[in-house]
Amino acid sequence: MSEPILEIAKLNKSFGPVHVLHDVDFKVYPGEVTALVGDNGAGKSTLVKCIAGINGYDSGEITFEGKPVVLDDPRVATGLGIEFVYQDLALADNLDITQNMFLGREIRRFGFLADGQMERKAREALASLSVRTVSSVRQVVSSLSGGQRQTVAIAKAVLWDSKVVFLDEPTAALGVAQTRQVLDLVRRLADQGRGVVLISHNMNDVMEVADRVCALYLGRVAAEVKVKDTSTPQIVELITTGRSGDIGLAPATADKVM
Amino acid sequence: MSTSTEGAQGFSLDVERRTVPGAIRDWFDRLRGGDPGALPSILGIIVLGIIFSQVSSRFLTSYNIGNLPGQGAYIAVIGLGLVFVLLLGEIDLSAGTTGGMAAGFAARAIFSGDLHKALDGGVYWGLLVFMVLALALAIWLKAWSGAVVIVIGLVVILVNLDQHVFWAIVAAVGIGAAVGTFTGFMVAKVRIPSFVVTLALFLAWQGVLLFALNSQSIGVTDFDLWNGLTQKNLSPMWSWIFTIVVLAGYIGYTVVKSITAQRAGLAADTMQLVLGRGAVLAVVGVILTVLANHNRSANTNVVIQGIPWAAVIVIALMIACTVALSKTQWGRHLYATGGNAEAARRAGIDVTHIRMTAFILCSSFGAFGGVLLASQSYSVSLDLGAGNILLFSVAAAVIGGTSLFGGRGKPRDAVLGALVIVIIPNGLGLKANLGPQYQQVITGVVLLVAAAVDAISRRRTAKG
Numbered sequence: 061m062s063e064p065i066l067e068i069a070k071l072n073k074s075f076g077p078v079h080v081l082h083d084v085d086f087k088v089y090p091g092e093v094t095a096l097v098g099d100n101g102a103g104k105s106t107l108v109k110c111i112a113g114i115n116g117y118d119s120g121e122i123t124f125e126g127k128p129v130v131l132d133d134p135r136v137a138t139g140l141g142i143e144f145v146y147q148d149l150a151l152a153d154n155l156d157i158t159q160n161m162f163l164g165r166e167i168r169r170f171g172f173l174a175d176g177q178m179e180r181k182a183r184e185a186l187a188s189l190s191v192r193t194v195s196s197v198r199q200v201v202s203s204l205s206g207g208q209r210q211t212v213a214i215a216k217a218v219l220w221d222s223k224v225v226f227l228d229e230p231t232a233a234l235g236v237a238q239t240r241q242v243l244d245l246v247r248r249l250a251d252q253g254r255g256v257v258l259i260s261h262n263m264n265d266v267m268e269v270a271d272r273v274c275a276l277y278l279g280r281v282a283a284e285v286k287v288k289d290t291s292t293p294q295i296v297e298l299i300t301t302g303r304s305g306d307i308g309l310a311p312a313t314a315d316k317v318m
Numbered sequence: 319m320s321t322s323t324e325g326a327q328g329f330s331l332d333v334e335r336r337t338v339p340g341a342i343r344d345w346f347d348r349l350r351g352g353d354p355g356a357l358p359s360i361l362g363i364i365v366l367g368i369i370f371s372q373v374s375s376r377f378l379t380s381y382n383i384g385n386l387p388g389q390g391a392y393i394a395v396i397g398l399g400l401v402f403v404l405l406l407g408e409i410d411l412s413a414g415t416t417g418g419m420a421a422g423f424a425a426r427a428i429f430s431g432d433l434h435k436a437l438d439g440g441v442y443w444g445l446l447v448f449m450v451l452a453l454a455l456a457i458w459l460k461a462w463s464g465a466v467v468i469v470i471g472l473v474v475i476l477v478n479l480d481q482h483v484f485w486a487i488v489a490a491v492g493i494g495a496a497v498g499t500f501t502g503f504m505v506a507k508v509r510i511p512s513f514v515v516t517l518a519l520f521l522a523w524q525g526v527l528l529f530a531l532n533s534q535s536i537g538v539t540d541f542d543l544w545n546g547l548t549q550k551n552l553s554p555m556w557s558w559i560f561t562i563v564v565l566a567g568y569i570g571y572t573v574v575k576s577i578t579a580q581r582a583g584l585a586a587d588t589m590q591l592v593l594g595r596g597a598v599l600a601v602v603g604v605i606l607t608v609l610a611n612h613n614r615s616a617n618t619n620v621v622i623q624g625i626p627w628a629a630v631i632v633i634a635l636m637i638a639c640t641v642a643l644s645k646t647q648w649g650r651h652l653y654a655t656g657g658n659a660e661a662a663r664r665a666g667i668d669v670t671h672i673r674m675t676a677f678i679l680c681s682s683f684g685a686f687g688g689v690l691l692a693s694q695s696y697s698v699s700l701d702l703g704a705g706n707i708l709l710f711s712v713a714a715a716v717i718g719g720t721s722l723f724g725g726r727g728k729p730r731d732a733v734l735g736a737l738v739i740v741i742i743p744n745g746l747g748l749k750a751n752l753g754p755q756y757q758q759v760i761t762g763v764v765l766l767v768a769a770a771v772d773a774i775s776r777r778r779t780a781k782g
Contacts, residue, residue, distance in 0.1 A: 114664065135666040150664045154657035154725035155650075163654055164665030172645045176584050198585060 063126070065090045065255045066111075066142065066224050071120030073103075073110055080106045082280045084120070088224055088255040093246060095266040095287075096259045098276030099299050104259050105147075107276070108226050112144050113137050125223075138165075143217035147228040151209060153202040157194065158182040160201055161216045185219040186211075189245055207238030214245050224255040231265055243269050263292045277302035282309050335580070336587045338594055358771045359718045359734035362764060363741065370745030373752070377745055380614040384626060388548035390740030391628035392417075392691035396711035397718075397732030398632075398639055399683025402676040404715055405643075405656040407724025408505060408512040410680045411708055412519035416497045417688020418703025419523040420490035422530035424689065425698040427480035427489065428544075429536050434478065441529045445493070446475065452496035455503045456678070460671060464678035467495040483543040487689050494685025495678050497523070502677030506670045512677075524704050537697040547631065548693040551624035554611040560630055561607040564637070569596035628690070632733055635683075639729035652676060657725035687711070706758075713761065714739050717768035738764060 064087035073081040081103050088094055098104050109115040111122070113131040122129050124140050131137050137144075144150075151160045158175070161182045167174045182197045191211055194204075201209060210230055217225045227246060231239040246269050250256045260266050266273060267287060275282040275298035282302045285294075297304035336344070348355065370377040396413050403410045423433070423445065430436030437445075449472050456465035471492010473479075480486040497519070504515040538544045552560060572592045579586035587595075607625065615622040643649035654662040655672045663669050684703075691707065692698045716722060717738050718731025742760050746752045 112664075134664060138666060144664070146664065148660075150658070150661040152654040152657035152661050152725070155654055159650060159654075160661075163650075163662070164667050166647045166650055168647060173647060173650060176579055176582050179584050180582060196585070 062090055064088055065125055067123045068107075068111070069121045069123075071107070071110060071122075072118045073106060073115065074118055080279050081110070081117075084276070084279070084281055085284075086274055086281065087284070088257055089271075090223070090255045091250055091253050092271040093250045093256045093258055093269055095270035095273045096257055096276065097261070097263075097266060097273060097295060097299055101278075102276040102299075103279040104276055105228065108144065108228060108257075108259065111137060111142065111226070138220070141221065141223040142226070143220060143222035143224070144226045145210075145213045145217055145228065145230060147232060151201050151213060154200065156200050157197045157204075157212050160212060161185065161197075161219050165220070181219065182215075185215045189215055189218060189248060191215065191245075193241065205238075206233050207235070207241060210234065210238070210242050211245065214242070214249070218249065222254060224257070225249055226257045226259070228259045229261065230258070231260070231262060239265070263295060266295070267292055275299055275308075277309060280309060283307045336585070336591060338588075338591050341587065341591050354771060354775055355719060356730065356734055358768060359731070359738055362717065362738040362768075363734070366738065366741045366745065366764075370741065370748070373745060374748035376748050380609055380612060381616055381622070382744065382748070384551075384610065384614050384622065386737065386740055386744060387626040387629035387632065388694055389744060390736045391548055391632050392687045392694060392707070393710050393714050393739055394632045394733045394736035395635060395690055396684050396687035396708065397714040397736055398635055398729055399680040399687070400711055400715050401639070401720055401727050401729055401732050402643075402652065403512070403680045404712075404720050404722060405652055405724060405727050406673060406676050407656055407722075408673070408676070409516065409712070409722075410501065410512065410677065410684070411516040412497070412501065412523055413516075413680055413684030413687070413711065414703040414705075414708035415520050415523035415527070416494055416681050416684040416703070417686070417691060417707075418698075418701070419527045419530060419688070420493040420497075420685035421688035421692045421702055422527040422536075422698050423493060424480065424486035424490040425536040425538055425541075425544075425692065426530055426532075427475070428483055428486045428541055431481045432478055433475060433480060437530070437532075446472070448500075449475075449493065449496045452499040456495075456499045456674075459503065459507065459674050460668075461499065461502070461674045461678055464495050464499055464675065464682075467492055467678075467682060468499065471495065483541045487544065487686070490685045490689055491682050494682040494688075497685070498678035498681030499674065501681060502674035505677060506673035520704075520708070524701065527702060528700060531698065531700060533700065535697050535699045538692050539696050544689065544693055545696075546627060546693075547690055548626075548628045551610070551622065551626050552630060554624050557607055557611055557625040560625060561603050564633065565596075565600050565603050568599060569593075572596060631690075632736075636729045636733050643729065648672070648675070653725060710739050710761070711736075713765045713768075716772065717765060719772070721772060722769075735768075 066088040068084065068086040071081055071084040084107060086107065096104055106115065110117040111131055113133045113136050116132055122131055129140065152163065155163070158179050162178045167178050179197055186194060186197065193208055193211060201212065204212065214227070214230070230242050230246065234242060243265060246256060246258060258266065258270055270287050272284060272286050273290060273295055274284045275295060277298065282298045285307065294304045298308055302309045349357065376382055396417065399413060400410060426436055427433040434442050449468055453465055453468045453472065456468060471489045474485045474489040474492065480489040501515055501519060504510050505512045572595070576586050576589060576592045610625045611623050613621050613623045643652065651662065651667045651672050654665070654667060655669050659669055688703050692702055714735030715727065715732045716735065718735030720727025720731040739761060742764070743757045746757050
């Protein structure tokens with residue numbers, strides 16, 4: 061068993077009087093897909109935004125590759141090699157694929173943008189993921205379908221030699237064939253040695269592509285289990301009640317937070 | 319090697335060489351897909367040109383055409399500044415009155431020879447304190463280039479260099495930059511909607527202009543350089559040099575770009591297409607220069623020839639803005655912020671900084687536009703820059719194809735749109751029985767048509 065590449069311990073976050081995350085522990089292993097599941101309002105998105113440095117967090121320790129880090133700015137996380145693919149995609153519609161993939165990290169030569177070089181690298185990144193659905197990296201994003209956009213967003217993460225990739229509901233708005241493509245892409249990311257975190261509501265996706273599952277229940281980690289040791293009903297139980305059989309939150313805690 | 323060939327198959331469109339027919343086909347596709355580009359404004363210029371050539375035989379004379387750049391330069395320059403702000407989906411209603419105020423201080427400084435003595439103590443120190451505060455804001459929010467312009471303006475005013483015309487205009491731009499820093503701070507940091515902030519400032523700067531002028535308008539025809547901005551022309555030789563530099567620069571750049579892109583295996587225009595485009599532009603440029611270098615004066619005692627300074631200024635500024643927007647990281651970030659501010663923020667772009675710089679640029683261009691307006695109307699009047707000035711400039715950008723909703727637009731739009739707008743009063747002015755009432759109605763109709771084209775094309779893009 062390899063060491064976790066990203067380890068979060070006792071993370072707390074409140075929005076005013078609302079305590080959203082309670083002592084959350086979360087680990088990401090290289091080469092594995094970790095699914096982060098939980099009901100609406102369980103704190104999945106908040107946790108991701110804390111790691112991304114968008115929210116900031118109240119207390120907690122984060123270690124990346126064994127070193128403690130403080131994630132208080134989006135640039136810190138991306139600088140470490142942690143990439144995020146958001147549910148609402150975070151692509152600028154008026155820019156093309158290349159421009160979006162390099163947004164905020166443009167390659168320059170003599171102070172001016174090196175568009176040709178960026179174009180080539182964008183193409184290589186898409187090719188390394190065996191993307192077949194995009195015919196030109198000069199297409200404007202507003203002309204792409206949902207699946208193509210998701211592909212671009214994921215390829216953006218690959219482009220930067222990322223070590224950890226967070227995917228927030230990557231298949232939520234996609235059709236059957238497109239979901240298939242994106243799940244293959246997720247698996248390929250992990251097979252290339254990255255730590256992948258998949259946030260999803262879809263148990264089929266989770267069971268198919270994930271190696272381990274971390275269930276959040278009302279801002280607490282209910283359980284972290286390996287996919288091969290669990291089943292869809294058990295995960296659903298963890299999501300809805302915070303416990304299942306002898307794993308999960310202690311009954312007292314689970315009831316108290318209700 | 320295997321990856322690159324694999325990639326090449328996957329991106330069939332990216333290795334295609336674009337030929338002349340291909341470019342024409344692309345252009346039609348874009349048109350049908352809802353991106354009319356410069357077509358509406360060029361059609362507008364042609365249609366209005368045909369109409370006015372029927373209205374008056376004097377319209378198509380080279381004397382009259384030669385007047386257009388001077389008459390429209392202020393619209394184009396204020397419009398160029400507005401493009402930056404419009405790209406963010408914001409608006410600056412105060413750009414016109416900022417220009418009036420800045421030009422007012424500059425004219426007063428030249429006219430009196432000493433701004434400090436001429437102005438009421440309160441007004442003078444108020445101006446300096448305002449600029450120092452703006453400087454502090456600019457430094458705090460890391461708008462370095464804005465800070466530099468403010469410092470230059472501040473020093474010029476402090477050492478009384480602004481009694482010279484050139485430095486007075488520099489000081490005006492410095493005041494503009496200070497105003498833009500303040501507006502940008504209110505919009506980007508305090509987060510007041512730009513419409514409200516700039517509406518308030520639109521009113522306030524009109525009052526400050528009255529303070530600056532002490533309620534007396536100042537003629538600028540005696541200030542040689544200032545007057546020349548819109549009234550004088552380059553000598554024929556310099557006209558040719560200007561034309562050749564611009565054309566050679568454009569053709570050289572596109573040729574080099576095509577060659578390097580083809581070598582790198584990227585999508586590229588064929589040499590045929592590049593040279594064809596360059597040739598068309600060169601022919602137009604040479605014809606215009608030949609015409610401009612003919613004596614176009616109706617008076618036999620006066621010689622008027624050469625490209626108007628105003629045209630040179632506008633073209634140079636347009637090229638600079640185009641390079642800044644399309645070739646620099648800052649420009650890319652500006653488009654991204656206008657297209658999706660949240661995506662830009664998540665990509666690590668300092669959105670506040672981008673918004674600040676856009677407003678600083680807009681007000682600086684506005685200040686220079688005010689100087690041009692005063693030059694064109696012979697004086698800094700008490701209401702310089704108020705009234706329709708700003709609305710004409712916004713209309714110019716929109717007619718040219720810049721979207722009011724942000725994310726789409728080019729500097730070129732403001733210049734072509736300004737040409738459309740200035741042709742209307744110019745053509746009507748040639749016929750004595752067509753009063754100003756026609757001008758405003760026609761300008762309104764043209765703007766409405768342009769906005770309709772924008773809305774329809776956006777709907778088609780959304781559908782497509």
